[in-house]
Amino acid sequence: MVTYEFNRESRLLTPGQFQSVFSKPSRYGSSHFTILITANNTDRNRLGLAVAKKRVKLAVQRNRIKRLVRESFRLKQHDLPGIDIVVMVKSGIDKLDNSEINHQLEKIWRKIIQRQKR
Template sequence: MNFKFGRELRLLTPGQFDNVFKQPFRVSSPLFTILAKSNNLPHPRLGLTVAKKRAKLAVQRNRIKRCARNSFRLHQHLLPAVDLVLMVKGDISNTENSELQKQLEKLWRKIVRQHTALQSVAR
């Protein structure tokens, strides 16, 4: 298995983000909300939004994004072919990395379950 996080696994353009914001399914935890929408690719893609309102300092925002990218990188093979936009809820600038990872792992499992449920309903 390849655990890289190359350009093909990222949402890069505003159009790609806008597509996810149109009729997504949503999963959330106390720290994050993830919007997801099926794509026509053989792999998932991730886009990150960490607002200054949620984490004031750039170093805090970068740490949160680094944790999210790493978690996605390690779990990408378990995820369905969806485009994901991860958004931060509340002030999480002082949250430990281990707690961020735990919350993200739960969200990846929720995405798999919800995507499977939506696919079975669509058939």
């Protein structure tokens, strides 16, 4: 049975886990996202978020973006191969509405799935 949970095992938690993604990533991007991925040799996908205060000033906006990314990942995680993902944002993302953010994430997930199948 497929579960759509997003629990502690679905997250990158330690600096070491983030560092392993930053050390040799594959990059995917859109106009407002940079997504770094690396294989993690497990059957789980793990998500890390790096939403910098420099890029998104207001905490309420940073939290909204993180919520949208987590929810999008939660629904797509079973289509993705076993990878660790770090999502970083670019300036101006706080001006986008939720549907536009979801649309950009959807395109990136599709790109990752296609490239990893090769």
